[in-house]
Amino acid sequence: MMEEFQVAVVGAGPAGSTAAEVAALAGAKVVLIDRKSEIGTPVQCGGFLPEVHELKGLMPRARLPATLVEIPERCVLHRTSLQRIYPPSGRSKEFPVAARVVDRRAFDRHLASRAARAGSRVLPATRARLDSGRLLLSGRFSGSIAPQVIVGADGPSSDISRSMGNPKGEMGICIEYEMADVEIDAAAAEMYFSTRYAPGGYAWIIPIANDMAFVGVGVRASYLGRAKVPDLLDRFVKEHPQASGKLRRGEVLAVMRGLVPASGSVGSLQKEGLLLAGDAAGHVMATSGGGIPLAMVAGRIAGEVASEHLKGSAMLAEYPSRIRDAFGKELERSVRIKKMVEVAMHSDRLMDALLGALGPQQIKAVMRAQIPAAWPKVRDHSEEPSADDR
Ligand SMILES: Cc1cc2nc3c(=O)[nH]c(=O)nc-3n(C[C@H](O)[C@H](O)[C@H](O)COP(=O)(O)OP(=O)(O)OC[C@H]3O[C@@H](n4cnc5c(N)ncnc54)[C@H](O)[C@@H]3O)c2cc1C
Incomplete structure (x- = not known):
C-alpha cells in the first residue's frame, strides 16, 4: 500500500x-x-x-x-571563458562567455x-x-x-x-562522445556550423579538462537525408578541416545519445x-x-x-x-x-554570409535569443538564373 x-x-x-x-x-x-x-x-x-x-x-x-x-x-568538471563559432568557411569568431x-x-x-x-x-x-x-x-x-x-x-x-x-x-537528434587525449583549446567551447557535418544543427567541442572534451553533433531529421547521425560525428572527428586536427588522435571513452526539443x-x-x-x-x-x-x-x-x-x-x-x-x-x-536562420541552415554559402555579416557580440546576442537591430539580409543567389542563363 x-x-x-x-x-x-x-x-x-x-x-x-x-x-x-x-x-x-x-x-x-x-x-x-x-x-x-x-x-x-x-x-x-x-x-x-x-x-x-x-x-x-x-x-x-x-x-x-x-x-x-x-x-x-x-559537480563542476571544468570552466571555460570563451565561445568560438566556426562557420562552414572555417573563419572563426569568438566572444567571452564564462561557463561551468x-x-x-x-x-x-x-x-x-x-x-x-x-x-x-x-x-x-x-x-x-x-x-x-x-x-x-x-x-x-x-x-x-x-x-x-x-x-x-x-x-x-x-x-x-x-x-x-x-x-x-521537432527534436534535435544528438550524439556525443566523451574523448580523452585531444588537443583542444581548454578555455573555449566551440560550435561548428556546416551542412556536411551537422545538417540543421551544429557540432560542438566542450572541454572538460585540458585534454578531454565532450564532442557531439546535434541535427534535425528534416535536414538529415540518408546520413546517419553516428557517421556524422565520426566524420566530424576525422575529417572536419579545423576540428579533426584537435580530435583525430583522441580516444572515445563514452558514447551518449539523446533528443533535444527544438x-x-x-x-x-x-x-x-x-x-x-x-x-x-x-x-x-x-x-x-x-x-x-x-x-x-x-x-x-x-x-x-x-x-x-x-x-x-x-x-x-x-x-x-x-x-x-x-x-x-x-x-x-x-x-x-531559429526560423530566421532556417534558409541559411540549408546552405553553407548563406551560413557563411550570415555569420560573416554579424560581429562577435552580435553572434553572442543571437545565441542569447536577442535579435540584432540590423539583421543582415542574406539571400541564396545559387538558385537564381545567372546572366548567362538569361
Ligand atoms: C547530447 C545532449 C547534450 C546536451 N548538452 C547540453 C548542454 O551542454 N547544456 C544544456 O544546458 N543542455 C544540454 N542538453 C539539454 C539538457 O540535457 C536538457 O535540456 C535537460 O536535461 C532537461 O532537464 P529535465 O529535467 O527537463 O529533463 P531530463 O534531464 O531529461 O530528465 C527527465 C527524467 O525523467 C525520467 N523519466 C522519463 N519518463 C519517465 C517515466 N515514465 N517514469 C519515471 N521517470 C521518467 C528520465 O529517466 C529522466 O531522468 C543536452 C541534451 C543532449 C541530448
Whole structure:
C-alpha cells in the first residue's frame, strides 16, 4: 500500500528535482519518481552551463534557483571563458562567455539529494504511467497514487505532455562522445556550423579538462537525408578541416545519445492537476539547445505553484503565465531566430554570409535569443538564373 502524496514529480532531472525540493521545503508531501536505477546515469548531456551573470543576460526576469547559482565544486568538471563559432568557411569568431561544465551524473544526484533532504520521498528504478488522473508505478516500487498535483518533468519524450494533448514537436537528434587525449583549446567551447557535418544543427567541442572534451553533433531529421547521425560525428572527428586536427588522435571513452526539443514551449503547460516543466514542456533555447537553466527555473516555478495551490493561495492555472513572465519572451524569440536562420541552415554559402555579416557580440546576442537591430539580409543567389542563363 503506497503512502498518500500531495505532489508527485515524474522525472528526477534538473527540472523535477528542483520542483520536488521547492514543493517539499514549502511543506508539501512530495514524491520524486525516476525510471533510472541510478539518478543521473546514463548521462545524456554536455553539461555546458553559463555562469550566473551570463544567465541573467539570458533570462533577465527569471528568479534563478539557488541550486543554479551555487553549484558544489565536485559537480563542476571544468570552466571555460570563451565561445568560438566556426562557420562552414572555417573563419572563426569568438566572444567571452564564462561557463561551468557540470558533471550531470554528480549534479543530478546532488539535486535529487537536496529534494530528499527537503523531505521528498525519492523512488528510483520506478516508472510512472498516467491513468485517469492517477499515477501507476511499476519497477522497484509499484502501486498507484492519486496526488493533487503531478509535475511532468519526464524529459523530451514526455508521456505526460502527450497525454495532455501536446503534439510531439521537432527534436534535435544528438550524439556525443566523451574523448580523452585531444588537443583542444581548454578555455573555449566551440560550435561548428556546416551542412556536411551537422545538417540543421551544429557540432560542438566542450572541454572538460585540458585534454578531454565532450564532442557531439546535434541535427534535425528534416535536414538529415540518408546520413546517419553516428557517421556524422565520426566524420566530424576525422575529417572536419579545423576540428579533426584537435580530435583525430583522441580516444572515445563514452558514447551518449539523446533528443533535444527544438520547437520551443508546448501549447499546454497545465491541465487540471498536471504541470509540465523542462524538456517535457519544450523549455530549451532553440538557438543553442541549452535546456538546463530553463528546466531549473521552470522546476522552481512548478514547485512554488504546486505548494501555493495546496495552501489555497494560488491556482494551478497561474503556472503558464508565471513561466511566460520568467523566460517566455526569450524562449519565443529563440524559436523566431531559429526560423530566421532556417534558409541559411540549408546552405553553407548563406551560413557563411550570415555569420560573416554579424560581429562577435552580435553572434553572442543571437545565441542569447536577442535579435540584432540590423539583421543582415542574406539571400541564396545559387538558385537564381545567372546572366548567362538569361
Ligand atoms: C547530447 C545532449 C547534450 C546536451 N548538452 C547540453 C548542454 O551542454 N547544456 C544544456 O544546458 N543542455 C544540454 N542538453 C539539454 C539538457 O540535457 C536538457 O535540456 C535537460 O536535461 C532537461 O532537464 P529535465 O529535467 O527537463 O529533463 P531530463 O534531464 O531529461 O530528465 C527527465 C527524467 O525523467 C525520467 N523519466 C522519463 N519518463 C519517465 C517515466 N515514465 N517514469 C519515471 N521517470 C521518467 C528520465 O529517466 C529522466 O531522468 C543536452 C541534451 C543532449 C541530448
